[in-house]
Amino acid sequence: MSFDLVRLWVRSRPMTDGRTYIFHLTPYTPETLSLGRLAEYATALAEVFGHRDSVHLRGIDAGSVKLALKIDDSVVTHIEARLADLATGAGPEGARSAIKRITEFLTLDGGTATLEAANDSAAVLTFPAPKPPLPPVSVTEVGCLDGRVLRLGGSGEKKVTVLLETDIGRITCDLHKSKAKEMAPYLFDWVRVTGVGVWERSPQGKWFPSSFTINTFDPLDDEGLADVLARLRSLGAGWPDSETIQKTLREIRD
Structure with missing residues (x-):
């Protein structure tokens, strides 16, 4: 069924009094937007409005993709x-998820969209244009990493490989053989390593070391907070208990 036939058919249907909204997709045309993708947008829009049985497709303008959506008078106020609420970032979770899904469609399709009241040029909802991915960036600088030593070894003449498990993932590092024997007793323990890394930024803006050469390291004590406080109190330093400290930290954050 062509878009023209759909337009004629839906406009011939009797509609109750109410309000009309226009969902405008750019830079699509009825010839370039597939029926499958149109159905996905329409399904998400139904979740945005929330009253599926009271929202009707009134027409699709020729030459562009503008969906005229007629709202039954009984639910206009709602x-x-x-x-x-949705325009301010509030509203039901299902509707906010639908807006996110529409934005994801637009990102994949390279398009933009607005939802406008038919009698008002101001947009009720604006779906922002997808942001272009950040260009990859690579920098070399001194840094430090905290991690658990998972593996230590290799057959290099001057360097061995150290695999660290950190809070940003597993990182493969280089370590001079003269330092390897010193680190060996700390296999599967936590250490803080300092050295020179090549840090790369992903298109999502996250930094990760693609390589890291360890110059020095220090063992870390994985002793828990309660154990540390108990040891400090045993020294007579007058330290409060862990619950008091946690309460104080929460008050500071609030």
Whole structure:
């Protein structure tokens, strides 16, 4: 069924009084937007409005993709309030998830969209244009890493490989053989290593060392907070208990 036939058919249907919204997709045309993708947008829009049986497709304008959506008079007030909340980032979780899904479609399709009231040029909801991915960046600088030594070894003449498990993932490092024997007793223990790394930024803006050469390291004590406090109290330093410290930290954050 062509878009023209759909437009004629839906406009011939009797509609109750109410309000009309226009969902405008750019830079699509009825010839370039597949029926499958249109259905995905329409399904997500139904979740945005929330009153599936009271929202009707009134037409699709020729030459562009503008969906005219007629709202039954009985739910206009509810939908206006719902859209106003969504415009501020509030509103039902299902509707916010649907907006996120529409934005993901637009990112994949390279498009933008707005939802407007038919009698008002101001957008009720604006779906932002997808941000271009950040260009890859690589920098070399001194840094330090905290991690658990998972593996230590290799057959290099001057360097061995150290595999660290850190809070940003597993990182493979180089270590001079003269330092390897010193680190060996700390296999499967936590250490803090200092050295020179090549840090690369992902398109999502996260930094990760693609390589890291360890110059020095220090063992870390994985003793828990309660154990540390108990040891300090045994020295007569007058330290409070862990619950008091946790309460104080929460008060500072609040």
